[in-house]
Amino acid sequence: MTRPAMRTDGAIVEATADAAMSAAIDAVIDAAIQEVNHRPRDRMGDRFRRVRRQSQVIAEPLSAEDCCVQSMPDASPIKWHLAHTTWFFETFILERFESGFQAFHPQFRVLYNSYYEGVGEKFPRPQRGLLTRPSLEEVQAYRADVDHRMLLLIDAMEAGAHAGGPQERLRAQLADFLALLELGLQHEQQHQELMLTDVKHLLSINPLRPAYQDLPEALVGGDPAELPLQWHRIEAGVVEVGHAGEGFCFDNETPRHRQFVEAYHCASRLVNNDEYRAFVEDGGYLDPALWLSEGWEWRKQLALEHPIYWQRDASGHWSEFTEYGLQELQPHRAAVHLSYYEADAYARWAGARLLTEAEWEHAAGKMQGSGREFFGVAWQWTSSSYAPYPGYSAPQGAVGEYNGKFMVNQYVLRGSSSATPLNHARLTYRNFFPAYARWQVTGIRLARGG
Amino acid sequence: MTRPAMRTDGAIVEATADAAMSAAIDAVIDAAIQEVNHRPRDRMGDRFRRVRRQSQVIAEPLSAEDCCVQSMPDASPIKWHLAHTTWFFETFILERFESGFQAFHPQFRVLYNSYYEGVGEKFPRPQRGLLTRPSLEEVQAYRADVDHRMLLLIDAMEAGAHAGGPQERLRAQLADFLALLELGLQHEQQHQELMLTDVKHLLSINPLRPAYQDLPEALVGGDPAELPLQWHRIEAGVVEVGHAGEGFCFDNETPRHRQFVEAYHCASRLVNNDEYRAFVEDGGYLDPALWLSEGWEWRKQLALEHPIYWQRDASGHWSEFTEYGLQELQPHRAAVHLSYYEADAYARWAGARLLTEAEWEHAAGKMQGSGREFFGVAWQWTSSSYAPYPGYSAPQGAVGEYNGKFMVNQYVLRGSSSATPLNHARLTYRNFFPAYARWQVTGIRLARGG
Amino acid sequence: MTRPAMRTDGAIVEATADAAMSAAIDAVIDAAIQEVNHRPRDRMGDRFRRVRRQSQVIAEPLSAEDCCVQSMPDASPIKWHLAHTTWFFETFILERFESGFQAFHPQFRVLYNSYYEGVGEKFPRPQRGLLTRPSLEEVQAYRADVDHRMLLLIDAMEAGAHAGGPQERLRAQLADFLALLELGLQHEQQHQELMLTDVKHLLSINPLRPAYQDLPEALVGGDPAELPLQWHRIEAGVVEVGHAGEGFCFDNETPRHRQFVEAYHCASRLVNNDEYRAFVEDGGYLDPALWLSEGWEWRKQLALEHPIYWQRDASGHWSEFTEYGLQELQPHRAAVHLSYYEADAYARWAGARLLTEAEWEHAAGKMQGSGREFFGVAWQWTSSSYAPYPGYSAPQGAVGEYNGKFMVNQYVLRGSSSATPLNHARLTYRNFFPAYARWQVTGIRLARGG
Amino acid sequence: MTRPAMRTDGAIVEATADAAMSAAIDAVIDAAIQEVNHRPRDRMGDRFRRVRRQSQVIAEPLSAEDCCVQSMPDASPIKWHLAHTTWFFETFILERFESGFQAFHPQFRVLYNSYYEGVGEKFPRPQRGLLTRPSLEEVQAYRADVDHRMLLLIDAMEAGAHAGGPQERLRAQLADFLALLELGLQHEQQHQELMLTDVKHLLSINPLRPAYQDLPEALVGGDPAELPLQWHRIEAGVVEVGHAGEGFCFDNETPRHRQFVEAYHCASRLVNNDEYRAFVEDGGYLDPALWLSEGWEWRKQLALEHPIYWQRDASGHWSEFTEYGLQELQPHRAAVHLSYYEADAYARWAGARLLTEAEWEHAAGKMQGSGREFFGVAWQWTSSSYAPYPGYSAPQGAVGEYNGKFMVNQYVLRGSSSATPLNHARLTYRNFFPAYARWQVTGIRLARGG
Secondary structure, three states: OOOEEEEEOOEEEEOOOOHHHHHHHHHHHHHHHHHHHHOOOOHHHHHHHHHHHHHHHHHOOOOHHHHHOOOOOOOOOHHHHHHHHHHHHHHHHHHHHOOOOOOOOOOHHHHOOOOOHHHOOOOOHHHHHHOOOOOHHHHHHHHHHHHHHHHHHHHHHHHHHHOOOOOHHHHHHHHHHHHHHHHHHHHHHHHHHHHHHHHHHHHHHOOOOOOOOOOOHHHOOOOOOOOOOOEEEEOOEEEEEOOOOOOOOOHHHOOOEEEEEOOEEEEOOOOEHHHHHHHHHOOHHHOHHHOOHHHHHHHHHHOOOOOOOEEEOOOOOEEEEEOOEEEEOOOOOEOOOOOHHHHHHHHHHOOOEEOOHHHHHHHHHHHOOOOOOOOOEOEEEEEEEOOOOOOOOOOOOHHHHOOHHHOOOOEEEEOOEOOOOOOOOOOOOOEEEOOOOOOOOEEOOEEEEO | OOOOOEEEOOEEEOOOOOHHHHHHHHHHHHHHHHHHHHOOOOHHHHHHHHHHHHHHHHHOOOOHHHHHOOOOOOOOOHHHHHHHHHHHHHHHHHHHHOOOOOOOOOOHHHHOOOOOHHHOOOOOHHHHHHOOOOOHHHHHHHHHHHHHHHHHHHHHHHHHHHOOOOOHHHHHHHHHHHHHHHHHHHHHHHHHHHHHHHHHHHHHHOOOOOOOOOOOHHHOOOOOOOOOOOEEEEOOEEEEEOOOOOOOOOHHHOOOEEEEEOOEEEEOOOOEHHHHHHHHHOOHHHOHHHOOHHHHHHHHHHOOOOOOOEEEOOOOOEEEEEOOEEEEOOOOOEOOOOOHHHHHHHHHHOOOEEOOHHHHHHHHHHHOOOOOOOOOEOEEEEEEEOOOOOOOOOOOOHHHHOOHHHOOOOEEEEOOEOOOOOOOOOOOOOEEEOOOOOOOOEEOOEEEEO | OOOOOOOOHHHHHOOOOOHHHHHHHHHHHHHHHHHHHHOOOOHHHHHHHHHHHHHHHHHOOOOHHHHHOOOOOOOOOHHHHHHHHHHHHHHHHHHHHOOOOOOOOOOHHHHOOOOOHHHOOOOOHHHHHHOOOOOHHHHHHHHHHHHHHHHHHHHHHHHHHHOOOOOHHHHHHHHHHHHHHHHHHHHHHHHHHHHHHHHHHHHHHOOOOOOOOOOOHHHOOOOOOOOOOOEEEEOOEEEEEOOOOOOOOOHHHOOOEEEEEOOEEEEOOOOEHHHHHHHHHOOHHHOHHHOOHHHHHHHHHHOOOOOOOEEEOOOOOEEEEEOOEEEEOOOOOEOOOOOHHHHHHHHHHOOOEEOOHHHHHHHHHHHOOOOOOOOOEOEEEEEEEOOOOOOOOOOOOHHHHOOHHHOOOOEEEEOOEOOOOOOOOOOOOOEEEOOOOOOOOEEOOEEEEO | OOOOOOOOHHHHHOOOOOHHHHHHHHHHHHHHHHHHHHOOOOHHHHHHHHHHHHHHHHHOOOOHHHHHOOOOOOOOOHHHHHHHHHHHHHHHHHHHHOOOOOOOOOOHHHHOOOOOHHHOOOOOHHHHHHOOOOOHHHHHHHHHHHHHHHHHHHHHHHHHHHOOOOOHHHHHHHHHHHHHHHHHHHHHHHHHHHHHHHHHHHHHHOOOOOOOOOOOHHHOOOOOOOOOOOEEEEOOEEEEEOOOOOOOOOHHHOOOEEEEEOOEEEEOOOOEHHHHHHHHHOOHHHOHHHOOHHHHHHHHHHOOOOOOOEEEOOOOOEEEEEOOEEEEOOOOOEOOOOOHHHHHHHHHHOOOEEOOHHHHHHHHHHHOOOOOOOOOEOEEEEEEEOOOOOOOOOOOOHHHHOOHHHOOOOEEEEOOEOOOOOOOOOOOOOEEEOOOOOOOOEEOOEEEEO
16 A cells, blocks of 8 residues: 655656556656756755755844743743754765765764654653753855755756656656655744744743744734624535645545535634633633643643633733733634633633634635634634544655654644744645643634534 | 443443434443343342442452552552442442432542543542542542442342333433443553553662562563564555444443545554663663653753663663563563653664554454454554544533543553453543553554555 | 660671770670570560561551552652561571571562662662552561561560570670660661651541540640750860760761860750741741751742641631641640751741750760750751761671761651650760651751850 | 951951950951051052952953853853952942942942842842843953053042041041952952863863963973872861951851860872772772762762872773873872762762861961972862851941851862962961862861870
């Protein structure tokens, strides 16, 4: 049994070779190479440069100190993100495709391995913030070096593809290269979102309440106009879920398959701060009947009475710690930084529930295009545990550890958030976090029975 | 929105009154009462006596000391089980239906409340084993007293039902009573299984390796004949899942609804000790590539190298701690007491996977009846997280805490085990435990893609 | 206070073979053997019977369940105490002196080894309460068997001693036997005190507040008359501390040595409940300035606002959980069950301090004999960390683990308590517990500068 | 070793107002003021500048990242040390003596309060490393500002003292000022030692093994010549312990008082790496008979087999992580970074013991002056628990929290180490750490009975 494991911009690449599929795969690779041949040289290089540059942009407002520290085991230092994403290209691409490869630094293989058991030893995750050396400057040098070599390699690969019909061996190699390159860029984009949420968590602990950046003019006084919440009815039926066709996706979005959904209603927008505040002020955090048992224990142990970044002053006025520092709570913005437990409790209080991921994907497909906040505002918790799709299998080798091994005790989030890179969202994208996670930009879209 | 919350032997009872449904419900209650009228008096009493007696039978081989102690927070003392199941009848039935109700002991309401926040304070679960008082004898007296009063009440209820056409109010009351009575008996049966697994865990910690009971003649030398594992192919399609029709079920089995399953193969029997031993001896516990990331951390932290009740002597010979004490490992018996992590790792090693619960229910319905070990051997882990069925809602009041609030970070087990009471199994039954749980009689049924 | 006939300190228990000492040691052994020769046969047997019987008396009011359970890792089950003290005689005496010795049960060597690394494996301390088997009955049989064999051995040893002048080898053997016999009996008496305090802690957790025994007539309404607290001035000087001369002592009381104490005042009695209540009601538990830093963290973490067994009702009335169940707090009884942290904070609040152990021993020697509560009321925390006396060395072999290896991070308590066996107190006795311990009968005697 | 001109123990820091003492105190203040009058202006300012500068020197080789991070709760970031020592002067001196005082930053009072409950809220110690803001640069600005204001104040105070005979009120104020100034400088010197040991611990965790500084020429190949260990016998007698006379000391060194020490032998030098290695290679870390019970549990839990900064390569060769990076273990240098547990176990293995602090102070006084390593090599664990001297009382107010509140469950270390500022050592100095601490430069001086 075999299936495509991941796709590149214009190419699907096989992770496992299966005779029955190989003709179809060949065709796809042909198409990919075709595209390489017909587009202006350096397009791949451009994209590589653009994505890599974006990580630098995110780090720019931060000091070396800000970039070094880790506020909790779930988060990583900015400097570590910068190095790890570079390590990914060095380990999975340069080491394999660059002739005369030499590691930039022999110990970085261990220091910046996140969780790939197949690559060997890893520096312990909760200690990432203790690595004051290499310095931020040295990590920047590491990035520059790998970028330079990657661009040379991309150039050589493109040149090879342009130079006449590729041989069998070259074809396979190029396909692998393209797939891994795309994976590396998508991987870096995932870390770009984590950089923003991790540093926000770090700054939030500081009693000085430092801002990551200044409040843009555009946002001053900028609570958006109120959108009334509407319910869209969706009929029961067999729907298709998961990725198919052109374009990149992660292995966990495949294979596309059928699911049956009973009729349901989907909310037209996310729960906003005003609505969530009503839940808080109604005693929602103090009523066990509203909570999952495990969520209630979690809430009690941490003595939570509101979302992580909210605070109430003596006169009952609410503020929220944001990337712009402490700001007045804006009633019509989406309530964010909620755990699954909080999302679920709110839904129960509101007489509703969360969507399953099949429901979400189906509704988003139908309702999209009219500013429904499916993308770009907040990841939306679904009630679906993160599990393999029927027929899923992880790619071979260390890269196969990317997704599959996390498929237990996590919940799927759909859509994308204000922290997600602009072109890093997809109808079929499956984000996932443990139920207690609340440092991501996560919110609530409600559902109701049919 | 409303739906039946639970059903009794011969009656479906409404937890919430909804006009649209009420005619149908009326009919069901009529049927139930009809049945009461036409069957010999005391049938309900008989059943009550039988189930309650069974708990005593389970406790019989045990000393007062055995019954008092708690081996871990997940387990409870036998004495606590005996008292808590009694408390359930006292709190949810006698307190409501018995005229002139007086609590047997005012503090038992707190001592024996398991997790019902709606009932009030609870004695902390991890300290249940510290309650040397009330003594086992006093708990037996508590049981006797509540049994006596319950039987009087059952008698009175039956008499009321027989005495002419019941009035509206009486009808509703009788229906409630029947529903709660059945729930109490099913609840007691669930605890009967826990009594067996909890005491097994307690005895397993004792270096004397005490047997719960003597090995029956029938089992001496009794490794069953080998059944070759076969794969049954099941076609893709929309299937119905969940309980419908006559007979009791828990609220979490409802409502019956549709799911789409892609084609798959289901194993004809459970993984046996011989097969699991091969996994162990192949280094299965030492290869991170076989494990979910969280499972690997769990395994490492506990330094596990085999199932909880297995032990290997110096010469490599395997034994298993059983209810009959330490016994030679029987190769053709099902491998049991496995966590979800272990089941998942084994499946990956074997080139297979676990079933989803929809797949399990559908396969069991099709394949049942030919000794396929669906029931009575071991609960079978599914890859389905425990979640509400579409349209599910928990009953009102404290009884509503029975199932719904546990629907996060647990995995569904299907079938039933050698420790399950004989008439306490059902095609649609949803058992659930956290992924690390391994003190239940839990095993593996494999699946493969279509 | 009468003393046991044998002493062992400088002679036998202390195994440092020092030529200069050997003549003195010989003399002591001679005296011991002399005494054996001249007293009526069976006196040793009588004492053995009496001490062993006392443990049974303590267990008498308790059920098998009460005897089995362990309320915290610091405490042990009564059944375990009964078995462990028996194990001590079996392991350290019978195994060595009984011809044809056979262990009562091969696994008891592990099960009932408390902390003797030299004896081999130990069953983990925090799991002692999980040993429902052997049953209390079997442990009683174990006691009966060892008692029987010990009495036969004592008889044989006495007969040997009476039968003419013992040879060199016999002399040494007899001396060892007598020393170990006495150590075993003293050891059992130490456990008798722990039995009372451990079971009190267990019962205190039970919301039913069970009494260990009925309140004796004599104590009804029995708050003692108020004794005004007086300060006794003691002059500065070199004092002798530690055991010397006849009579048993533990190794940690030796050698007797000199210390210099500056002038000080010693309180005539212990702090009573009325005084301690004033501290509590003055906010003593809420003012960090009164506490050692570590004590303050401890108090905060446990959210303590009063002693462990005190409770205040809605109207501010204080009760205390006692061996007689919950009783009104008696103002003129000594405040007990205090940790070192609490004792130290109280002393600071009272403008005083605790005594050092040299001060205590010296004051007790001078002030004794006039009902000063030095003995029989409550162990008195000293400000002295538990450390070896100058010249101390632990005995050879496993018995040497009795005291020395605990000499870090514990504080010395002096005197004896209401739970101490009557003839188990001594001016030089050094009890010791960690600073957080409060389940022992521990109180406060104040001191002030000279 | 020159001493600061002021002393504060019996006079100023010690606030116990005792009539009998007041004449003596007056005399001391007179002497202090006298000295101020007769020495050249600005001597105090020079000393202030010198000590403050030294902290900067220590931080110089470190990056802002190195200065920001905290490797464990026991350690603090360099930046925090730089700020906290400044806070000390700002809070305890400027706030009180500067007219028109304004805090440099209102939140620094909380951020840089270490443990003074009397000052108010504190930022949680384990999170000190999360304070990426204020930046190192801002902390340097804070230092510069406080230094400037302190020097102005010192100048004004000196001018006031010189200007004719001070009045009663002025006298007291000046005395307080001088005492607090000296305390602040001594406090800063204590932190200078911690800066070195804290950053060493941080760097040690980094797999790159970064050096704090380059190995000086002088030390290359520089294992010192072997000094044979000799035993100095010291006779029994009453000795005086604690500080008296001129010169600064901390409150915990007072009052000077008498103790009796029995005769003993004191080792002429510290245990060296060669000797300690023999202990390690003899299985010293694997034999419970050598360890205190608590030490053994500690060792087992951390799975220790050698000192914290040692490592052994495959061929059995030992290296040590030092401030110069990883270096070959030098056999004749003192073994350092040992916990009390390790020191005690080593002593037992060597047939010796640790000194008490009275023994140490007495021996150091007698043996000093001939390169005996009492000072400047490694702090020496004593077997004395950290406790108040007879007659000790802590100063009033927040400054009184400096020492007294830590007097429980810590052990006294005597001497000074290679990391101690040169003029920050004293015969009577009492350093103290918990028994598990091993990140300080701590070693072993052996003792034996008389």
